[in-house]
Amino acid sequence: MDIFLQQLANGLTIGSMFALVALGYTMVYGVMKLINFAHGDMVAASAFVGLTIYTQVMGQATSLLAVIVIFLLTALTMACVGVILERLAYRPLRNAPRLSAVVSALGASLVIQNGIMLVWGPRMRIFPELVPQVYWDFNGVVISMIQVIILVLSLVLMLALYLFVEKTRVGAAVRAASIDQDAARLMGINVNSIIALIFIIGSSLGAVGGLFIGLYYRGITFNMGWQYGLYAFIAAILGGIGNIPGAMIGGMLLGLFNAFIAGYVSSTWADAFTFILLILILIVRPTGILGERVAEKV
């Protein structure tokens, strides 16, 4: 039972990181019907940006306030990068065939990845210990402070995003743009602004995810974005791509699935099982867990 609960805690921690990153994929897909392959690399970049802000801007301060400022500045920087990315790589291809935009996304992924390598170098960089190493032992189940922070902050951010999209006027505009861009435009919605907003939100959430990766695992490499991007992408599909609560549920489920497979079967097989799960989902329920079955117009 101890092992089960411990794996549950592990799974929820990595699951919430997957979910934060998956939101970026799913929101962009929801509105633009584009898989933003550069998103994983944006997440990696945010870990490096956070590290630079810590060393250069904050003068290596480790107070709670400093950590909050690092999160805010990183999210702000990555939001700007996200908007620029959309302007340069995706907007010119808005009316081009879908494949062109996907190729552009893959290109942007490589540009960002190699950009990180040029700026920060190919070596693994080590993230500072910004969260004190505090652990609580509940009858053999050990939970660390960083795990609690990751889980709580992720849930708060996801709840906030859910309320924003479901309950506000701008949120309604986002939903409208995801259903039909032309109709939304006729209703007086500035679709370009909505898309920019999507990239701001997605990139900021990805930035928080990237900082969590840095804080939790400590070692960051320029090419780690691919790995996390792929997991988040699978999480988004699992929950139903384009669906915001779906990405949250997909991320959590994928994290738990991974932890339990690694714990009870073999960590070697965790990746293989993840992809088998993806294939099964695509066969049994192609629209994902929460995805709606859209009737094909004939």
Next chain:
Amino acid sequence: MKRTLRNILLTLCAISLMAGLSWAETLKVGVQAPITGSYANEGQGIENGVRLLAAQVNAKGGVLGQQIEVIACDDQGTAMAAAICAKDLVNKGVKMVIGSYTSTCAEAAQKTYFNAGVLQTSDGTADSLTEKGYWTFLRNSFPNSAEAEFAAEYLVNVKKYQRIVVISDFSTYADGLANATEAAIKAKGGNVVSRDKIKADSQNFTPVLTNIKSKNPDAIFFAGYYSDGGQLRAQQVALGIKADFYGGDANDNPDFVKLAGSAAQGAFIINVPEPAALPTPIAKNFIADYQTKYGEMPPSIWGLMNIDGMRAIIHAYEQNGNFDNKKAVEYLQNMSAPLEGITGSIAFAKDGNRIGGAYVVKRIQADGSYANEYVQ
């Protein structure tokens, strides 16, 4: 118009002649190392060291009158890139190759160098590297079997641990070292409660560690690389596993301490003595020159081991008075007295293994520095 064309052709001829002449006059030394990727720290250390030694030899007039030209190839720590590097370096006409850092990459490139008669000297410690009978391969470190024997003796008979866990990744080096250590522990009557494998670079080792925790071990031996070892140690402490942590030789890198953070304290690393502890003047001078040129210490002992391999081959060329690789190897295997090296005396056995080697157990202190816990 005709004149311009003639001039261009003449220039091209001149350039190719000059290139041809310079080609004939340099000793080409290849570096095959993970200059990017997870082991970039070590790979860059090897490249920097080779370039420094080459500059020093060139300043003294080169080898038998030939200047050394260094050609580096990045194998990224992957077998696929290593195989490409090997072909590329052979095509560029190198006489010897220094590297690679990982056994996997050294192994993937071995046959290409053997077929081309190019000498290869690597710090790869996997036993399999010298078991293929390639005369071109010279190991400048000491094989896994020696370290496994030492580690097992220390864990079982010195510290008397009762419940030992052995972990590795899937690389040639780590798996080989872990298997050899497990076998040696069992041969000494020790108790291995679990033999686990992790995927290198996957970062999340908590699921595996959670299972290990339920086996209640008193010692964990990790045969893998520092980039995973530091995280493994941090996650071990985070899970409240009280066992003593022992990292194999590839954990001996400053990044291990940085990755593990405050959890690094109290972890042990088993390796040959570190660069700063090398006593000889030749080692002190080289490390001082390295610091002057690059502004940092060599990342670990491994780069220096590779430099010693390169020095040995150059020494053999000079003693033989020619660049015959076959004769150079024969010379190195039949030296009357070992060559004095940066990392201790250098001599090679008939199978290409370096002879000798003593291990130490180092404890990581609160400030991240090492303290010798046990010296062989």
